[in-house]
Amino acid sequence: xxxxxxxxxALFGGLGAFMVFTAGWEFPPMEAEQIGYRGxxxxxxxxxxxxxxxxxxxxxxxxxxxxxxxxxxxxxxxENVQVLGDLxxxxxxxxxxxxxxxxxxxxxxxxxxxxxxxxxxxxxTKTVARRMLQMNAAINKEWQDHVKDTGVTCYTCxxxxxxxxxxxxxxxxxxxxxxxxxxxxxxxxxxxxxVGYTSLPFDPFSDYLSGTDPIRVIPEHAxxxxxxxxxxxxxxxYGLMMHFSGSLGVNCTYCHxxxxxxxxxxxxxxxxxxxxxxxxxRDVNGKYIxxxxxxxxxxxxxxxxxxxxxxxxxxxxxxxxxxxGAQMLKDYPELNAVKVSD
Ligand code: HEC
Ligand code: HEC
Ligand code: HEC
Ligand code: HEC
Numbered sequence: 001x002x003x004x005x006x007x008x009x010a011l012f013g014g015l016g017a018f019m020v021f022t023a024g025w026e027f028p029p030m031e032a033e034q035i036g037y038r039g040x041x042x043x044x045x046x047x048x049x050x051x052x053x054x055x056x057x058x059x060x061x062x063x064x065x066x067x068x069x070x071x072x073x074x075x076x077x078x079e080n081v082q083v084l085g086d087l088x089x090x091x092x093x094x095x096x097x098x099x100x101x102x103x104x105x106x107x108x109x110x111x112x113x114x115x116x117x118x119x120x121x122x123x124x125t126k127t128v129a130r131r132m133l134q135m136n137a138a139i140n141k142e143w144q145d146h147v148k149d150t151g152v153t154c155y156t157c158x159x160x161x162x163x164x165x166x167x168x169x170x171x172x173x174x175x176x177x178x179x180x181x182x183x184x185x186x187x188x189x190x191x192x193x194x195v196g197y198t199s200l201p202f203d204p205f206s207d208y209l210s211g212t213d214p215i216r217v218i219p220e221h222a223x224x225x226x227x228x229x230x231x232x233x234x235x236x237x238y239g240l241m242m243h244f245s246g247s248l249g250v251n252c253t254y255c256h257x258x259x260x261x262x263x264x265x266x267x268x269x270x271x272x273x274x275x276x277x278x279x280x281x282r283d284v285n286g287k288y289i290x291x292x293x294x295x296x297x298x299x300x301x302x303x304x305x306x307x308x309x310x311x312x313x314x315x316x317x318x319x320x321x322x323x324x325g326a327q328m329l330k331d332y333p334e335l336n337a338v339k340v341s342d
Contacts, residue, residue, distance in 0.1 A: 026050070035253065035268070042253040054249070054318055060326045061101060061155065067094035067334070079119040083133055083339045095334045099129065102154040104162050111162065124295050125162070135288040137338040139280065140329060146276040151329030151336075156322050157314050166247075166313035168194065169302025171203045188235070194311075196246050200239035201232070208240050209278070209311050210285045215240060218262055244274065247313035248320045270320075277312065285309045 026047050036042025067090040074092035075085030084092055096109070104111035104125075109118075112126040121127065132154065140151040157164040171187055192202035207213040217234040245252060255271040257263065264271070293307045301307060315322040329335065 036257060041258045044251055044254060058319055058324045060323055060328045063331045065094060067091040083130055086337055087334055091334045098332060099154055103158045105160050124297060127295050128292055131288055131292055133338045134340050135284060137336050137340045140336055143280040146273060146280045150321060150325060150327050152315060153328050153332055153335060155328065163308060164314050166317060167308035168205045168311050169308060170206050170304045170306045194243055195239040196242035198242055200242060201236045204236045204240035204243065205311055207236060209281045210309060212282055244312055247316045249318045250320055281310055
């Protein structure tokens with residue numbers, strides 16, 4: 001009897017110590033808010049002790065100088081202006097200062113320019129930045145169903161660094177596919193960050209956020225067959241859902257009614273916003289980011305030669321509305337004056 005007791009104590013003590021010294025665990029007490037009808041277990045669980053950290057991470061930079069809209073156009077003043085030509089000279093220069101603050105504050109203008117000749121092409125960062133300017137404006141104008149009037153700026157993703165902290169590569173995390181102890185992982189069965197430390201497939205992104213595979217778990221036939229959801233597709237769908245929850249810092253029931261996960265008519269409205277988010281991310285990756293692959297140097301590409309791409313976390317970074325819903329874009333209307341063409 002005593003032996004069983006001590007064995008159990010050692011086991012749970014060991015487990016507790018393991019939790020204290022490893023990342024990814026949060027400690028009680030949590031706060032739970034009921035957001036649905038009684039009995040359907042629709043709750044939003046939050047940890048009050050990490051709120052401060054989240055708030056600190058999501059502060060918007062102070063608004064600086066507001067440029068004059070009048071005067072000669074940038075296209076008349078400068079030599080090689082392809083997308084910002086309609087801005088006034090003052091707006092153009094202010095925007096250059098702002099994007100430097102948002103993307104490359106440590107490296108300065110030289111991150112995208114040969115400072116001897118600002119008109120010169122040649123640095124890949126300038127080519128990428130021009131396309132990013134178009135992408136940013138396209139998100140704000142074409143994807144209002146998702147970003148509403150809050151919109152996005154370069155800062156939403158970049159937060160003062162050239163490579164946003166939340167990006168993904170094909171099949172690269174957390175251990176290279178085929179990697180562990182010489183055993184083929186089949187892209188799953190390792191505790192992986194993108195899917196909330198579960199052993200679900202750790203790259204649900206290639207098929208669902210770059211590709212356009214249907215996000216489904218319920219087969220329409222008794223046995224999986226073409227057109228129905230395979231077991232792998234089901235697992236990948238759950239992997240993607242873990243990513244949604246983690247990226248937004250919400251529970252599944254923020255978007256689903258627990259009595260019928262599939263049913264749209266019973267889902268909270270956030271699910272429809274999320275649906276537009278999926279289409280938007282596919283568009284951003286497919287139309288803007290993936291076609292830039294040959295422009296990037298090899299050291300920016302993933303182990304399979306693909307470019308770093310966007311998922312929900314790239315903008316959201318742990319909160320339901322990026323930057324806690326701050327409407328940063330309205331202070332930088334120049335960003336929406338960019339010419340968006342394909
Ligand atoms: C993140 C990349 C990036 C940074 C950093 C950056 N620029 Fe630019 N810059 C561009 C792009 C892209 C263009 C071309 C815009 C277009 O085609 O409409 C450009 C064009 C220019 C031009 C026009 C040159 C010409 O004659 O065609 C000037 C001047 C300029 N930038 C100044 C600056 C200054 C000054 C800074 C630093 C305060 C700066 N830029 C920082 C990306 C950048
Ligand atoms: C939706 C998220 C998102 C937004 C908004 C965004 N970017 Fe990016 N940006 C990315 C991703 C993803 C990459 C690829 C990362 C890499 O460089 O490997 C990237 C790369 C870049 C790079 C290349 C950096 C490097 O060192 O390789 C530049 C320059 C850049 N962006 C400028 C901008 C500018 C300027 C804006 C605003 C007009 C902007 N970005 C808005 C997601 C975004
Ligand atoms: C931010 C909103 C959001 C969160 C959080 C979220 N989901 Fe989803 N979920 C969606 C959307 C949107 C779809 C529909 C995708 C489609 O039809 O293209 C979906 C689809 C599903 C489906 C597939 C239904 C079918 O048609 O076969 C299941 C099951 C599901 N989610 C379960 C979960 C679980 C479990 C969690 C928590 C781990 C979760 N979801 C978290 C938005 C969300
Ligand atoms: C380009 C940046 C960006 C990306 C990428 C992005 N979102 Fe959003 N999302 C936003 C913005 C901005 C808002 C705030 C809109 C508003 O003010 O209501 C938002 C709002 C939402 C909301 C509504 C939250 C609420 O409380 O009403 C949901 C749900 C959501 N996003 C889900 C997703 C999902 C799921 C993905 C990935 C498939 C995603 N988002 C990718 C920018 C983004």
